[in-house]
Amino acid sequence: MTSMQILNAGAAGAMADAAADVAAAAASSAVHAAQAGIHSLSGHTVTHGDVRIAVATCGSGPVIVLLPSLGRDVEDFFPIAPLLAARGYRAVMPSPRGIGGSVGPLTGITLHDFADDIAAVIAHEGAQPALVAGHAFGNWVARNTAIDHPDRVAAVAVLAAAHKDFPRELRAHIDGAMDVSLERDLRLAHLRAAFFSAGGDPSPWLDGWYPDVARAQRAASAATPVAGWWTAGRVPVLDVQAANDPFAPASGAHLLRDELGADRVTVRVVGPAGHALLPDQPAAVAEALADFADRVLPKHP
Numbered sequence: 001m002t003s004m005q006i007l008n009a010g011a012a013g014a015m016a017d018a019a020a021d022v023a024a025a026a027a028s029s030a031v032h033a034a035q036a037g038i039h040s041l042s043g044h045t046v047t048h049g050d051v052r053i054a055v056a057t058c059g060s061g062p063v064i065v066l067l068p069s070l071g072r073d074v075e076d077f078f079p080i081a082p083l084l085a086a087r088g089y090r091a092v093m094p095s096p097r098g099i100g101g102s103v104g105p106l107t108g109i110t111l112h113d114f115a116d117d118i119a120a121v122i123a124h125e126g127a128q129p130a131l132v133a134g135h136a137f138g139n140w141v142a143r144n145t146a147i148d149h150p151d152r153v154a155a156v157a158v159l160a161a162a163h164k165d166f167p168r169e170l171r172a173h174i175d176g177a178m179d180v181s182l183e184r185d186l187r188l189a190h191l192r193a194a195f196f197s198a199g200g201d202p203s204p205w206l207d208g209w210y211p212d213v214a215r216a217q218r219a220a221s222a223a224t225p226v227a228g229w230w231t232a233g234r235v236p237v238l239d240v241q242a243a244n245d246p247f248a249p250a251s252g253a254h255l256l257r258d259e260l261g262a263d264r265v266t267v268r269v270v271g272p273a274g275h276a277l278l279p280d281q282p283a284a285v286a287e288a289l290a291d292f293a294d295r296v297l298p299k300h301p
Contacts, residue, residue: 040082045101046094048120054101055121056093059085062297063130064289065092065118067138069160069276071178071214073099076135076278083286089293092130094121098213106216111224114217115144122152131293133157133238135278136247137217143232144224150233155296157238157289160277162247163255164226170194170246178209195276197244204279237264238292240285243271266292 041058056074058081066077074093081091094117097104104117118141122130132153134142139158146153176182176190184206191202239256241248250269257265268288273280 040085041078044124046121046124048116051097051104051117051120052102053097053104053117053121054095055124056081056095058082058091058093059089061085061088061090062128062293062299063092063122063125064089064293064297065094065122065130065132065142067094067118067132067134067141068096069135070137070174070217071210072208073210075208079282080278080286080289083283084290084293087286087290087293088299089290089297090125092121092125094118096213096217098216099210106213107219109216109220109223111140111144111220111229112148114141114220115148118142118145119149119152122149128298129154131155131157131289131297133159133289134161135159136162136275137221140221140224140229144229146233146235147229147231150235153233153235155236155238155292156232157240157292158232158256159240159285160242160245160248160273160275161239161256162275163249163252164230166247174214177205178211178214180209191276194246195274197242197272197274197280199272200274200276200280202276205276231260234264236292236296237266238288239265239267240277240288241267241269242273242275242277242280243269244273245275245277247275268292 041056043054043056046053046055064084068074068076073095077093081093084091095102098106118132129152132142132145139161142156146156173190173194177187177194187206188202191205195205196202237260241253243250253267253269257267270281270284278285
């Protein structure tokens with residue numbers, strides 16, 4: 001029997017009772033990893049209150065937490081995780097509530113609730129604070145975590161972070177990209193408009209969307225004043241910018257550093273890449289994160 005068959009059999013048996021379901025949630029991450037060809041990735045779950053978070057991990061060492069974009073899951077980070085592991089870091093990838101084995105309230109919440117989930121995941125890893133990196137929407141959660149749980153966060157990395165005044169019409173392209181009822185060519189056009197630079201291949205991102213979760217995440221964002229989390233507290237910040245990102249045009253590459261201070265913000269421009277960033281430039285993103293982590297995370301003796 002192959003490892004994939006074993007994992008699938010475990011997931012099926014997990015339906016027998018709630019305790020086994022928790023184990024299946026962790027195994028689910030390993031299934032996705034096997035599909036992606038990442039053999040060193042493993043999974044577990046973290047529970048706090050009425051929330052259960054499924055977590056995929058890769059490597060050992062100081063922790064880098066990776067948070068996915070709006071309505072997407074941690075598979076987007078699977079090409080990056082082993083590269084971070086090779087640099088001596090532990091990539092920790094918690095699936096958002098409502099995706100895979102992660103469950104918890106999705107109504108009546110704010111970004112602070114998502115931050116509590118991430119803090120619980122970091123606490124499970126041990127006493128040392130982590131570098132928390134968020135892609136697009138995920139960077140909002142990362143910044144909230146730094147403010148709400150400063151003892152858990154050593155630094156924040158924002159990956160393809162939108163400017164405060166990004167064109168709101170881009171949201172229609174996000175909605176179109178995740179709408180499976182649309183024709184394939186129309187969805188690809190939406191993906192190109194919002195996420196991919198010229199020459200990039202948007203087809204892999206036809207899959208991997210969770211529209212109900214995206215709506216809940218947007219509602220939580222609307223219920224959380226931007227002024228309360230934009231600064232990411234007082235920790236160092238890595239701003240990894242996609243060179244061809246319509247949500248953050250190159251003309252504003254200086255904005256976050258000017259606002260938070262050059263003593264706090266390190267800017268790294270990666271390209272060619274659009275707002276999706278990760279599928280276009282996984283090695284460059286991993287290198288930027290590991291180089292920054294070398295500066296801000298304590299190494300094990």
